[in-house]
Amino acid sequence: MRRPPIEQRFPRPSLMGVVNVTPDSFSDGGAFLEPAAAVARARRLLADGAAIVDVGGESTRPGSQGVPPDEELRRVVPVLEELAGLPVSIDTAKAEVARRALALGVELVNDVTALRGDPGMLEVVAEADAYVCLVHMRGEPRTMQDDPRYADVVSEVAAFLEEQLAFAVAGGVREDRICLDPGIGFGKTVEHNFQLVRRLDELVALGRPVAVGFSRKRSLGRLLGDPGATTGTVAASVGVAVAAYARGATVLRVHDVREHAEALTAARAVFEDALP
Ligand code: HH2
Numbered sequence: 170m171r172r173p174p175i176e177q178r179f180p181r182p183s184l185m186g187v188v189n190v191t192p193d194s195f196s197d198g199g200a201f202l203e204p205a206a207a208v209a210r211a212r213r214l215l216a217d218g219a220a221i222v223d224v225g226g227e228s229t230r231p232g233s234q235g236v237p238p239d240e241e242l243r244r245v246v247p248v249l250e251e252l253a254g255l256p257v258s259i260d261t262a263k264a265e266v267a268r269r270a271l272a273l274g275v276e277l278v279n280d281v282t283a284l285r286g287d288p289g290m291l292e293v294v295a296e297a298d299a300y301v302c303l304v305h306m307r308g309e310p311r312t313m314q315d316d317p318r319y320a321d322v323v324s325e326v327a328a329f330l331e332e333q334l335a336f337a338v339a340g341g342v343r344e345d346r347i348c349l350d351p352g353i354g355f356g357k358t359v360e361h362n363f364q365l366v367r368r369l370d371e372l373v374a375l376g377r378p379v380a381v382g383f384s385r386k387r388s389l390g391r392l393l394g395d396p397g398a399t400t401g402t403v404a405a406s407v408g409v410a411v412a413a414y415a416r417g418a419t420v421l422r423v424h425d426v427r428e429h430a431e432a433l434t435a436a437r438a439v440f441e442d443a444l445p
Pocket of ligand 1: 187189191193194195196225229260280281302350352353381382383422
């Protein structure tokens with residue numbers, strides 16, 4: 170089966186709904202660890218308007234230690250089996266997990282290490298002709314929030330994503346399978362995160378669709394005045410998603426799909442004269 174270019178598969182704006190099959194994700198850890206709960210969540214998010222649901226079996230929250238491949242597989246495989254035939258992506262940095270997921274019909278690999286985490290990942294993605302999301306992360310989850318510094322966060326993230334895009338294409342991934350993501354919260358301060366959305370046009374200029382995942386992240390809670398916040402509100406998430414869309418984002422990775430779908434339908438009617 171030949172896939173259409175990613176721009177066709179995900180028109181602007183498209184929603185990626187988050188399904189964390191983990192005990193410890195930062196905003197919903199443990200809520201969907203049972204396969205039946207995760208499957209029900211995924212179906213709900215698709216019914217609410219998600220273009221795809223992103224199933225993940227390992228938390229990448231700041232401080233997270235990671236899990237071995239067999240534990241990650243044990244969490245996600247029963248969920249992917251139940252969701253066969255529906256639009257699903259796999260949130261993993263492990264080639265073995267991606268391979269199993271693609272064999273079960275997943276169409277996109279969402280790799281927060283942008284193909285650097287596992288030397289086998291590039292080949293797995295290329296061979297399956299899968300869509301792939303390349304995400305910027307400074308360091309690794311265990312340490313990434315230890316005083317992150319950049320001379321200019323936007324140009325450094327852009328240079329990194331351009332390099333990983335070239336690496337993927339050189340390794341046999343078609344360019345029109347690839348989207349790029351600045352990795353909100355992955356080794357960034359509150360100011361870095363907002364600057365990346367403010368200057369998102371500099372990432373859009375790389376010529377690939379841009380995904381943004383700001384949903385419920387702690388920078389939103391901190392922005393609203395709680396210096397110890399570990400999550401952000403749904404309303405703040407929706408606000409930043411609309412702003413990211415206005416700055417050129419194509420895919421918004423979110424936990425609360427219905428609220429984002431309503432807000433983005435209204436925003437799109439303004440920006441693109443797109444009445445349903
Ligand atoms: N953020 C998280 C996980 N995967 N993928 C992309 N492309 N972009 C992101 O910003 C992104 C991501 C972290 O959020 P979440 O999955 O809700 O939490 P956890 O990693 O704790 O499971």
